[in-house]
Amino acid sequence: MATSSNDTTALLDIAGVSKAFGSVEVLRAVSLKVDKGEVVTVIGPSGSGKTTLLRCVNFLESYDSGSIRIDGKEVGFREAGARQRRSERDLAAMRAETGMVFQSFNLFPHLTAAGNIMLGLTKVRGKSKAEARQIAEHWLGRVGLAHKAESLPAELSGGQQQRVGIARAVAMEPKILLLDEITSALDPELVGEVLAVVRSLAEDGMTMVMVTHEMAFARDASSRIVFMADGGVSAVGPPKEILAQETTNERLRSFLARFRASHF
Amino acid sequence: MLSQILYALPFLAQGFAVTLWVSLLVVVLSLIAGVALGVGLVYGPAPVRWAVRIFSDTIRGIPILVLMFFVYYGLPAAGLHLQSFWAAVLALTLFKTAQVVEYVRGAVGSIPKGQSEAAMAIGLTFRQRLTSVIFPQALRRFLPPWINGVTDAVKGSALVSLLGITDLMQAINQVIGRTYEAMPLYILGALIYFAVNYALSYASRRLERRFAFIRD
Numbered sequence: 001m002a003t004s005s006n007d008t009t010a011l012l013d014i015a016g017v018s019k020a021f022g023s024v025e026v027l028r029a030v031s032l033k034v035d036k037g038e039v040v041t042v043i044g045p046s047g048s049g050k051t052t053l054l055r056c057v058n059f060l061e062s063y064d065s066g067s068i069r070i071d072g073k074e075v076g077f078r079e080a081g082a083r084q085r086r087s088e089r090d091l092a093a094m095r096a097e098t099g100m101v102f103q104s105f106n107l108f109p110h111l112t113a114a115g116n117i118m119l120g121l122t123k124v125r126g127k128s129k130a131e132a133r134q135i136a137e138h139w140l141g142r143v144g145l146a147h148k149a150e151s152l153p154a155e156l157s158g159g160q161q162q163r164v165g166i167a168r169a170v171a172m173e174p175k176i177l178l179l180d181e182i183t184s185a186l187d188p189e190l191v192g193e194v195l196a197v198v199r200s201l202a203e204d205g206m207t208m209v210m211v212t213h214e215m216a217f218a219r220d221a222s223s224r225i226v227f228m229a230d231g232g233v234s235a236v237g238p239p240k241e242i243l244a245q246e247t248t249n250e251r252l253r254s255f256l257a258r259f260r261a262s263h264f
Numbered sequence: 265m266l267s268q269i270l271y272a273l274p275f276l277a278q279g280f281a282v283t284l285w286v287s288l289l290v291v292v293l294s295l296i297a298g299v300a301l302g303v304g305l306v307y308g309p310a311p312v313r314w315a316v317r318i319f320s321d322t323i324r325g326i327p328i329l330v331l332m333f334f335v336y337y338g339l340p341a342a343g344l345h346l347q348s349f350w351a352a353v354l355a356l357t358l359f360k361t362a363q364v365v366e367y368v369r370g371a372v373g374s375i376p377k378g379q380s381e382a383a384m385a386i387g388l389t390f391r392q393r394l395t396s397v398i399f400p401q402a403l404r405r406f407l408p409p410w411i412n413g414v415t416d417a418v419k420g421s422a423l424v425s426l427l428g429i430t431d432l433m434q435a436i437n438q439v440i441g442r443t444y445e446a447m448p449l450y451i452l453g454a455l456i457y458f459a460v461n462y463a464l465s466y467a468s469r470r471l472e473r474r475f476a477f478i479r480d
Contacts, residue, residue: 060381088390096387106382110400119396120386172386 011036011207012176017056017066026052027063028231034176034209039202041218042211044228045255050211053228054178057209058098059091070097070175096124099169103181105161107153113140113164114149117171125172139167143197159190166197170206177201179210195221215259219243227252268448272439279435280456286421286431290356291414297357298364303394305365306372316365323362329423331355336427352424356417363413371406372398404475411468415461432456
């Protein structure tokens, strides 16, 4: 396999990724490595490119230059030769290796909670209906919704929907789980139940990259925090270091100050 | 009056069968063509999108009667000779196809982008996304205008009488030509058309209830 760099132990290897929407540069040579079992939270002001970066990892967005590898395999482009988008079939197979949970849940409204989880298992993983059903019930149990298997998304609360969203993603046994502001659309009193699920997945060793505004969660649950500003990684390190009051990073300091002013 | 209706019924029965046959052909053919072109309009590459757009706008901009005469009288000049029956079916199908294209575009386009993205994220291919995620949801929005269009197709099929095809409408006119009693026959004809379309509307309401899984 043609790998670009020598140390390829990282499960996720984002190297020099840049992307522009027209004349607006949303990502500027972003590099980030995530090891297996790590929980990396991405914080930063809105418009800093956090969500775009996450969406590049499973190629919901393409990018202009750089490379993103999962387990040493280039995600969106063919390995050899000129930079060429993978075929639809290859892309689908690559995407099945990452799980994604969305801010707006995006559950399939015509399928039950169990049906939402079973769809990928039967269509992508080739499991039988019975087997998929068992897996779905297992994960619904894990997120505390065993009794809601037959409910349609419209019959669930926001927090419950998001927990189904998480179950749908992890049931596929992805190598890495991408969480895109998954509590931002929730009423404050429902945030806790969703974060508790994420925490328990972290304890199980699930590798996660999570874009979030929940600072307390970032502080307590992540192995590293990435602070993004203006489309680039401005600071990265363990929570204690990043959230320290006396940081010398001007952007980070003002972000945290503004954040503290409005949230505490 | 009853005797006139009894006298007319056997003649009308044959015409009615033609009306149903034309309607069925138009509805089925336009459904197949319209869904294919509609998907092309939403997801296809630029040349396909343009081609479908031009087709749809052109056809919908022409009165259906003009379209029918064009196919029957105009196409032979281009070397395509169709029997009057098939010319009428072709013209009505073209017309209906353009409508179905727009219904599909509206229905598929109304499904939020997040649905496609969630389907991509679990690794579904384009085809799987359409059949398992997009179409089942779009169907609910497609059905009401489409069924409305089906009733239009049944009524619009009366135009084939203008190419000399003996459908229900033509049969009515022929009977009137023999009996010189217009009113009872037109009322009877209206009742028959109404019965068919009312049955379709009723069926559609049942169908819509079945697909009412989204509350919005």
